[in-house]
């Protein structure tokens with residue numbers, strides 16, 4: 269292949285992004301567009317998917333589809349796959365991005381927060397696992413099956429720094445509350461994100477001989493107007509001393525979904541300001 273920068277191009281490649289209408293999903297779509305690809309925003313929030321896709325269409329002067337999909341059901345994922353292949357004839361890239369990440373509330377002074385492990389509701393456990401892990405498994409199964417038939421494809425799983433380390437619950441601590449009332453990062457976030465790394469290694473080896481590469485991105489927290497105290501406590505744990513900017517993962521997304529990473533599979537790429545070194 270010619271020069272190294274050309275390996276980052278994905279001209280004409282079709283990329284399905286689950287949770288594509290979300291905060292980072294739209295950024296992943298912009299990365300796909302920047303590199304010459306065509307993103308498909310797939311989201312349970314159909315109106316947001318269509319609206320964000322329309323915004324991207326205007327910005328990039330290229331028609332970007334926004335499709336409804338509930339990735340927790342096999343039927344809906346099959347329907348999504350049919351819509352994508354009817355429209356484009358193929359899907360080259362799957363970005364398993366959707367996950368629940370309920371924000372840890374700082375104002376639950378009067379009650380025992382649901383997030384504490386002793387009280388953690390089975391209903392929320394099931395919901396979080398079903399979006400974050402079952403959704404990634406179903407999408408990989410359906411889209412990966414089609415990629416395997418064509419002997420090519422890329423799956424990128426969005427994990428987290430919390431797929432590598434445990435949450436430091438001290439950063440969610442509220443002054444003056446007894447231990448049993450302190451809100452915490454939910455257990456499901458750890459389980460889902462560690463699970464994404466397991467799924468990555470499993471599928472990378474399972475489909476290595478089918479030309480499908482599977483990697484994970486482990487991003488650190490993105491600044492999005494979080495309370496000042498939280499930001500200070502979190503950034504104390506980050507060697508670079510700051511959270512990520514929302515656009516800062518785009519080059520890594522392009523690297524991981526393009527031929528620039530052609531010899532990389534089963535790997536987890538940490539981009540977290542150094543947090544997981546500490």
Ligand SMILES: NC(=O)c1ccc[n+]([C@@H]2O[C@H](COP(=O)([O-])OP(=O)(O)OC[C@H]3O[C@@H](n4cnc5c(N)ncnc54)[C@H](O)[C@@H]3O)[C@@H](O)[C@H]2O)c1
Nearest residue numbers: 287289290291292311312338339365366367428487489490
């Ligand atoms: N934002 C961060 O700081 C950060 C840091 C590290 C990792 N991540 C990971 O990046 C990914 C995206 O995060 P985000 O901040 O954009 O989240 P977000 O909540 O803004 O977006 C998630 C999207 O998933 C969609 N979704 C939920 N359930 C679905 C379902 N059943 N089917 C289809 N779509 C569904 C939601 O409608 C939403 O649009 C997540 O996996 C998250 O864990 C985020």
